[in-house]
Amino acid sequence: MKEIVVLRLGHRPERDKRITTHVGLVARAFGSKGMLLASKDTGIKKSLDDVTARWGGTFFLKNDINWKREIKDWKNSGGKVCHLSMYGLNLSDISHEIKTANKLMIVVGAEKVPPEIYELADWNVAVGNQPHSEVAALAVTLDRILDTDPLKHDFSNPKLEIKPMPIGKKVTEK
Numbered sequence: 001m002k003e004i005v006v007l008r009l010g011h012r013p014e015r016d017k018r019i020t021t022h023v024g025l026v027a028r029a030f031g032s033k034g035m036l037l038a039s040k041d042t043g044i045k046k047s048l049d050d051v052t053a054r055w056g057g058t059f060f061l062k063n064d065i066n067w068k069r070e071i072k073d074w075k076n077s078g079g080k081v082c083h084l085s086m087y088g089l090n091l092s093d094i095s096h097e098i099k100t101a102n103k104l105m106i107v108v109g110a111e112k113v114p115p116e117i118y119e120l121a122d123w124n125v126a127v128g129n130q131p132h133s134e135v136a137a138l139a140v141t142l143d144r145i146l147d148t149d150p151l152k153h154d155f156s157n158p159k160l161e162i163k164p165m166p167i168g169k170k171v172t173e174k
Helices: 013-029 042-055 067-076 091-098 115-120 134-145
Strands: 003-009 034-037 060-062 080-090 103-109 123-126 160-162 171-173
Touching: 003 013, 003 067, 013 034, 013 042, 013 134, 034 042, 042 060, 067 080, 067 103, 067 115, 080 091, 080 115, 080 134, 091 123, 091 134, 103 134
Parallel strands: 003 034, 003 103, 034 060, 080 103, 080 123
Antiparallel strands: 160 171
C-alpha cells in the first residue's frame, strides 16, 4: 500500500476545530498513515488518538509542525506532494499521474495558503474548479488515487466494529 500522509496547513482553533478533525477522520478512514498539523491543538490530537484507539489502526497526528520543513524533508526522502486547491489541474485529468507516487503527502489548506505551497507542490490539484469543502476534496482524491477500495479498508485491533445492516444499526465491542 502507498504511504500517504495529510498535511493540514493552518488551523484556526476557534473556527476550524470540527473541519480539521474531519480532515483527520477522512484521512484515517481512507487509509492515510497520519496527519501533520501546522498548528498546535491538543484537543484535535486527543480526539483522533481516541478514535484510533477505539476503532483500530495505527493513524498518527503530529501536532505543531513546521510545514515548510516537513514538505522539504518529505521531498528529500523521495516523496511527492499533492496540494488540493480549486486553482489546480482537475483531478480527473491528473489522478493517473498521482497514482504513480508510492510516498505521497496531500496538503489541505485552511486559512490563506502561502504562495510558496504552489511552487513546492509536485501537483496543484482541483476537485472541480468551484469552491467546496476541503473534507470532500480529500475524500474524493483518496478514493480516486488509491489502488484498493478505501471504503473497505481493514483496521487492525478495533475495540468497536460496525455490523453493516440494511435497517437499524449495530456496533459490537471486541
